[in-house]
Amino acid sequence: MNVRKLMKQFEIMQKKLQEEIKNINVETSVGGAVKVKMNGYKFITELKIDKEAIDPEDIEMLEDMIMTAINEASKKVDEELQQRTGKLGGGIPGLL
Numbered sequence: 532m533n534v535r536k537l538m539k540q541f542e543i544m545q546k547k548l549q550e551e552i553k554n555i556n557v558e559t560s561v562g563g564a565v566k567v568k569m570n571g572y573k574f575i576t577e578l579k580i581d582k583e584a585i586d587p588e589d590i591e592m593l594e595d596m597i598m599t600a601i602n603e604a605s606k607k608v609d610e611e612l613q614q615r616t617g618k619l620g621g622g623i624p625g626l627l
Contacts, residue, residue, distance in 0.1 A: 551615040557607040565596040569604035571612065 555571030564584035568577035584593055 548616060552612065555608055555611050555615070557604050557611060559600050559603040559607060561596045561600045561603070565593075565600045567597075567600040567604045569601075569608055571608055573605055573608055575601065575604070 552571035556568065556576070558566065558568045560566045562584075564581040566577070566579040567575060570576050578597075580593070580597075584596060586592065
């Protein structure tokens with residue numbers, strides 16, 4: 532396989548990967564009190580906190596729920612990306 536052909540295939544795969552990342556959107560919820568939406572770039576696009584989850588006497592609980600929701604969303608993005616990119620690896624021998 533010549534290098535130019537390999538580079539062209541790599542460029543095509545890279546564009547497909549960028550498109551896949553752009554189209555990933557996940558949502559998680561912790562106890563229904565904290566909801567997080569995250570895109571494929573792992574940017575939080577939405578954060579909702581139920582008023583009932585806010586207890587001035589137990590801020591640590593709310594902090595834990597927020598961290599858990601964010602970490603779960605990040606994990607979902609990774610899983611979704613892995614699932615989608617597994618399909619792209621067939622085009623270039625030895626990749627993915």
